[in-house]
Structure formats: C-alpha cells, structure tokens
Amino acid sequence: MFKRPALSASAVDLTAASPHLQQLHGLNLDFLQVLQAIQQAPQRSSYHGLCIHESMGKLLLACNQADLQRMATCDVSLFSLQWHRVDEWTRLAEHSSAHRTQAPNHQTSEVSPEGTGQWVVNFMQCAVFFCWHLAQHDEQAARFMLGMSPETASVIRTLDLWQCRFIGQRYQKLLSPRWLHNRYFWPDLLQYGHSGNPEHLKLVQLLATQLIAQDLEPSAIARHSIAESD
Numbered sequence: 001m002f003k004r005p006a007l008s009a010s011a012v013d014l015t016a017a018s019p020h021l022q023q024l025h026g027l028n029l030d031f032l033q034v035l036q037a038i039q040q041a042p043q044r045s046s047y048h049g050l051c052i053h054e055s056m057g058k059l060l061l062a063c064n065q066a067d068l069q070r071m072a073t074c075d076v077s078l079f080s081l082q083w084h085r086v087d088e089w090t091r092l093a094e095h096s097s098a099h100r101t102q103a104p105n106h107q108t109s110e111v112s113p114e115g116t117g118q119w120v121v122n123f124m125q126c127a128v129f130f131c132w133h134l135a136q137h138d139e140q141a142a143r144f145m146l147g148m149s150p151e152t153a154s155v156i157r158t159l160d161l162w163q164c165r166f167i168g169q170r171y172q173k174l175l176s177p178r179w180l181h182n183r184y185f186w187p188d189l190l191q192y193g194h195s196g197n198p199e200h201l202k203l204v205q206l207l208a209t210q211l212i213a214q215d216l217e218p219s220a221i222a223r224h225s226i227a228e229s230d
Contacts, residue, residue, distance in 0.1 A: 020138060020141050020145070021075060021145075024075070024076075024130070024145055026072075027079070027126060027127060028071070028072035028073075028074065028077065028079070029069060030123050030126070031078055031127075031177075032060070032063075032068045032071060033068065033119075034050070034119050035050060035060060035177065036060055036061060036063070036068075037116045037119055038050050038116060038120075039052075039060060039061050040061070047120070049173055049175065050120070050176060050177065052186065056186050056190060059190040059193075062194070063193050063194065067196075068193065070192060070196055071190070071192065074189065074201075074204055074205070075205070076144070076145050076146075076147075076208050076212065077145055077146050077178055078177065078178055078189070079175060079176070079177060079178055080147070080175070080176050080177070080178040080179075081127060081128065081131060081146075081174045081175060082174055083131065083146050083147055083148035083152050084149050085152070086149055088174075089155045090155050092167050093155050093156075093158060093159055093163065096162075096166045117172075120172050120175065123175070124167075124168040124175055125165055125168030125169065126168075127168070127175070128165075129161070129165075129168070131148065132161075132164050134146065134148070135148065135152075135153040135156040135157050136157055143216060144212060147178075147212060147215040147216070179208075179211050182207070185207055185208070185211065188203050188204045188207060189204050192204055
C-alpha cells in the first residue's frame with residue numbers, strides 16, 4: 001500500500017479517527033449506490049444535482065460491488081452538503097427550528113418519495129446526522145473529511161436530532177457529488193474503481209489533498225460559491 005501524501009498543518013491526522021473513517025467509507029459506498037440508481041432512474045432529470053456526466057455515468061454503472069467498495073475507501077467524503085456555506089446552514093437551522101414549533105408531534109407534512117427518491121432521503125438523513133456528530137465531537141475531522149468550515153460547524157452544533165431528521169427529509173437539493181466541477185477527480189476515482197491499481201488511488205488522494213486545501217481557504221470557498229451559481 002502506498003504512503004499517504006503529507007498534508008498541510010491545517011489538516012487532521014485521521015489515524016486517530018478510524019471509527020469516523022469507517023463510518024465515512026460506509027456513507028461513501030451508500031452514496032455511490034445512490035448515484036448508480038439515479039443513472040437508471042426513469043425521471044433522472046428530477047435529480048439534477050446528482051446527475052453526473054453521461055460518460056462517467058456509464059463507467060459508474062459498469063462498476064460492481066468490489067469496484068464501489070474500493071472507491072468508497074477514499075478518506076474524504078465523495079458527497080457534499082454545502083458545508084462551506086454557513087449562510088445556507090444558518091437558514092436551514094432557523095427554518096427547521098421554526099417548523100418544529102408548528103409541528104410539536106415531530107411529524108413532517110410530506111410523505112417521503114418511493115423508489116430512488118426514498119434512497120436519497122434515507123442517505124440524506126444518515127449524512128446529516130454524521131456531519132452533526134463530527135461537528136459535535138471532532139471539528140478537525142469534519143474540516144478535513146467534509147470540508148466543513150468552522151462557522152458552519154458552530155451552526156450545526158446548535159441543531160437537535162429532530163432538526164437533523166427534518167433537514168434530511170426536506171432538503172435533498174443540498175446533496176451533490178463532491179468536486180464535480182473538477183475535471184480530474186471523478187474520472188480518476190472511477191479509473192481506480194475499475195483497475196484497483198494503488199497508483200490510481202494515490203493520484204486520487206493527492207488531488208483530494210489539493211482540493212481540500214483549496215476548500216479550506218476563504219478565497220477558494222468564495223470562488224467555489226460563484227462557480228455553483230453560474
């Protein structure tokens with residue numbers, strides 16, 4: 001196995017967070033399976049934020065379970081919930097808190113969709129709880145693995161479990177493949193999934209390290225937000 005590239009001083013040593021990494025690997029695998037299901041969904045266009053390029057979609061559909069498991073072991077999240085957007089999470093916290101006062105029985109007014117949509121809802125609920133857990137107990141791991149800003153972590157720590165559930169049920173548009181704007185990350189990751197070549201994983205990890213460093217810079221976050229609005 002290759003030696004992991006050296007990280008900047010702002011990154012966290014994840015050897016001390018192996019339980020979190022195991023949970024992240026499981027979520028990554030779930031997310032890849034959700035992406036596979038979406039590529040085959042009859043109403044694929046309704047999952048716009050989760051649709052990847054057609055050529056990458058074909059490679060993803062050709063992946064078997066072993067391929068997906070290899071890709072899932074990338075030590076950063078393969079999915080994003082816009083953790084760099086403290087304004088968005090502040091809005092979510094306020095809206096979910098206000099909704100709770102209107103629904104004291106903790107029930108939502110919408111029924112979760114069936115089929116692929118239900119997969120997305122189920123994944124979202126797990127992902128939101130995971131990011132809440134990291135914000136509560138290991139902010140450094142949240143920064144490195146999820147790209148969560150300290151300001152967003154402060155907001156997420158104020159959420160209670162019911163708010164996490166509410167956000168997971170109602171805000172699937174938060175969810176997207178991480179670094180989809182980068183022309184190399186997903187092609188390299190899929191290449192590793194199919195080949196199993198450790199050198200391909202090394203390339204993915206090196207690129208992820210660079211992208212993480214960019215995400216943790218305020219100037220880079222601003223540029224990323226502008227790119228998302230285009």
